[in-house]
Amino acid sequence: MVIAEVLQHTSPELFLSDLKARNKPGVLSELVDKLVAGSPNITKRDAVLQMLESREALGSTAVGPGVAFPHGRTLAVQRLTVLIARSRKGVDFDSVDGEPTHLFFVLIAPPQDSGHKYIKSLAALTEKLQDANLRKTLLAAEDFATFCAALRED
Amino acid sequence: MHPQLQKLVALQDIEQMIAETQDQGKELEGMGFSIAGLEALKEKATKLAGEIEVRNLNYYRRLTGRFGHAVVPVVDNLCTGCFANIPASFVSATNENKLQKCESCGRILYWP
Numbered sequence: 001m002v003i004a005e006v007l008q009h010t011s012p013e014l015f016l017s018d019l020k021a022r023n024k025p026g027v028l029s030e031l032v033d034k035l036v037a038g039s040p041n042i043t044k045r046d047a048v049l050q051m052l053e054s055r056e057a058l059g060s061t062a063v064g065p066g067v068a069f070p071h072g073r074t075l076a077v078q079r080l081t082v083l084i085a086r087s088r089k090g091v092d093f094d095s096v097d098g099e100p101t102h103l104f105f106v107l108i109a110p111p112q113d114s115g116h117k118y119i120k121s122l123a124a125l126t127e128k129l130q131d132a133n134l135r136k137t138l139l140a141a142e143d144f145a146t147f148c149a150a151l152r153e154d
Numbered sequence: 155m156h157p158q159l160q161k162l163v164a165l166q167d168i169e170q171m172i173a174e175t176q177d178q179g180k181e182l183e184g185m186g187f188s189i190a191g192l193e194a195l196k197e198k199a200t201k202l203a204g205e206i207e208v209r210n211l212n213y214y215r216r217l218t219g220r221f222g223h224a225v226v227p228v229v230d231n232l233c234t235g236c237f238a239n240i241p242a243s244f245v246s247a248t249n250e251n252k253l254q255k256c257e258s259c260g261r262i263l264y265w266p
Contacts, residue, residue: 024182044266051167058175059188069187073174074167075227075264078237096188111170111223119178126185 001149006121009082015144016085024093047076062095064129069105078116080109087116162208166225169198225262235261
């Protein structure tokens with residue numbers, strides 16, 4: 001799956017330019033608030049938050065240098081939804097390398113999705129975000145459009 | 155939402171996460187994700203199951219064994235498990251305090 005396909009599941013309403021929260025529970029809460037506000041497809045805030053908290057209990061999703069991919073499936077959504085967020089200061093998200101996390105790609109999928117779009121999207125994003133120059137560009141991007149344009153570049 | 159339904163939804167989400175981790179653990183680890191907390195997640199599922207009324211949990215287990223998913227979303231007035239029509243009366247306020255089941259397949263209904 002190419003990044004352009006992943007980006008079809010997000011929108012400017014699902015972009016948080018600079019998170020206010022400064023710790024992991026606060027970030028998860030802020031991310032879910034934005035999901036509910038930005039997607040008419042998501043209304044059950046508590047169900048989504050509970051699923052993401054469970055996923056973090058399995059192991060931190062902050063696996064890339066400075067990047068986290070909170071993700072999972074829940075009955076509370078009807079289609080794959082992708083939210084993108086940044087924290088310019090960085091937050092402690094229990095990252096694998098112990099460094100602050102600046103970029104967040106949240107993927108929420110329904111229990112069943114045809115063609116396993118969710119896992120393929122996750123794989124595409126984790127691979128793409130290995131690029132240190134790209135991460136720097138994304139952190140500096142002015143807005144959602146610039147951010148997505150940088151992500152689409154080969 | 156009915157509090158028992160809320161717990162059943164959470165349980166189904168966690169159990170699917172566990173199953174997917176067991177099936178696709180290597181793929182997830184290949185992406186860099188740790189699955190070290192799998193046992194802790196199983197314990198969380200057990201604890202959550204303990205908070206669900208026995209008759210509801212037994213019903214959920216029977217449906218899971220039969221269909222894979224016991225709780226299904228209602229979309230466009232259709233049960234997404236069997237695609238039977240769900241009467242509009244099912245979403246009336248008086249029904250918010252009890253579990254709703256599809257009259258055709260028996261799955262537990264959830265309005266996302």
